[in-house]
Amino acid sequence: DQQVKQNSPSLSVQEGRISILNCDYTNSMFDYFLWYKKYPAEGPTFLISISSIKDKNEDGRFTVFLNKSAKHLSLHIVPSQPGDSAVYFCAAGPQGAQKLVFGQGTRLTINP
Amino acid sequence: EADIYQTPRYLVIGTGKKITLECSQTMGHDKMYWYQQDPGMELHLIHYSYGVNSTEKGDLSSESTVSRIRTEHFPLTLESARPSHTSQYLCASSQLGQGGYTFGSGTRLTVV
Numbered sequence: 001d002q003q004v005k006q007n008s009p010s011l012s013v014q015e016g017r018i019s020i021l022n023c024d025y026t027n028s029m030f031d032y033f034l035w036y037k038k039y040p041a042e043g044p045t046f047l048i049s050i051s052s053i054k055d056k057n058e059d060g061r062f063t064v065f066l067n068k069s070a071k072h073l074s075l076h077i078v079p080s081q082p083g084d085s086a087v088y089f090c091a092a093g094p095q096g097a098q099k100l101v102f103g104q105g106t107r108l109t110i111n112p
Numbered sequence: 113e114a115d116i117y118q119t120p121r122y123l124v125i126g127t128g129k130k131i132t133l134e135c136s137q138t139m140g141h142d143k144m145y146w147y148q149q150d151p152g153m154e155l156h157l158i159h160y161s162y163g164v165n166s167t168e169k170g171d172l173s174s175e176s177t178v179s180r181i182r183t184e185h186f187p188l189t190l191e192s193a194r195p196s197h198t199s200q201y202l203c204a205s206s207q208l209g210q211g212g213y214t215f216g217s218g219t220r221l222t223v224v
Contacts (some may be wrong), residue, residue, distance in 0.1 A: 002154070011153065034212050041121075042213030043202055044155075089155065098143060098162075098206070099170075100213065102155040 003027045004092050006103035014111055019077040021106050023090030026071065030092040033066060034100065035075045038087045047088075048075070080110045093107070115139050118203050118216035121125030125193055125223055133188045133219045144186040145213065146170070146178060147202040155202060161181045161186055 001077050006022045013019045021035075029050035035042035050057040050073070057064050063076045073087045077084055093100040127132055135142065142163050147155040147170075157170030161180040170200040175197070176190050186205075190197055198222050204213035 004154070036212075036215075041217070041220075043116075043118075043204075043217045044213075045215070046212040049212055099145075099157060099160060101171075102147070103222075104152065104154045 002104075004090055004101045004103040005096075006090055006106050008106050009104070010107040011108070012111060015082060019075075019080045019084065019108055019110070021075040021077075021088050021090075021108065023073050023075075023103055025073075025090075025092050025101075027058075027092070027101070028071075029094060031091055032095050032099045033064070033073050034091045035062075035064060036089040036091060036102075038089060038105070044089055052073075066082045077108075080108075082110050082112060084108060085110045095099050110111060116214050116216040117203055117221050118201075120219060121217060122220050123222070125221070127194055127223055129190075129193050131190050131193055131201075131221070133221070135186045135188070135199055135216055136184050137186075137205045137214070137216075139205060139207070139214065140183065141207045141214070142183070142189060142203035143206045144180065145204045145206075145207065146176075146186070146188050147173065147204065148172060149200045149202060150154075158186065195220075195223045197221060197223050 007049040013097040035047040038044040087105045091100040119134045146159040149155045156172035158174040159178040203216040206213045
């Protein structure tokens with residue numbers, strides 16, 4: 001039973017445009033959500049997070065939106081840059097970010 | 113520079129060998145985790161520790177074992193490697209109250 005799902009295995013976006021990555025979850029006990037970015041042969045690096053008491057969190061070019069009723073979150077990157085090309089993982093867990101559950105990842109490719 | 117170190121980065125080993133994957137962190141984090149990831153798949157939690165002498169199995173059954181004798185060190189051992197153990201192993205750490213994990217660079221294990 002997959003509790004965190006990223007249904008798009010890949011996404012291709014033109015440089016300068018907006019990238020939107022989506023994530024769905026099923027466990028109502030999750031109240032902390034994170035996005036990680038992973039380059040080949042490296043470990044994931046933390047990008048941005050959001051608590052269930054918020055519906056939006058911004059950090060520079062990155063914004064995460066949370067829709068609790070739909071159990072859906074999304075990551076917006078604008079403008080997209082070539083260095084954003086990587087695999088993005090959505091993760092969820094209880095407050096305190098212990099024992100996170102990860103999605104399968106979405107491979108984002110930014111085309112010049 | 114990385115605050116959490118995994119060695120080796122790559123390992124090719126024969127069936128039946130005993131191996132230990134090393135993970136050390138310099139951040140004084142209480143919590144440490146081992147995740148297993150196959151290409152294009154989600155990260156699966158196989159072991160975690162909330163402190164010295166505390167270890168628990170994760171959501172994905174694994175034949176590996178772990179120990180936590182020192183706060184900074186969380187090695188993973190396979191007593192008898194098999195081809196089904198071929199995967200990437202990611203170590204992470206976190207501190208309660210601080211968002212997200214810090215991941216190591218991973219060990220890509222191939223058992224032939």
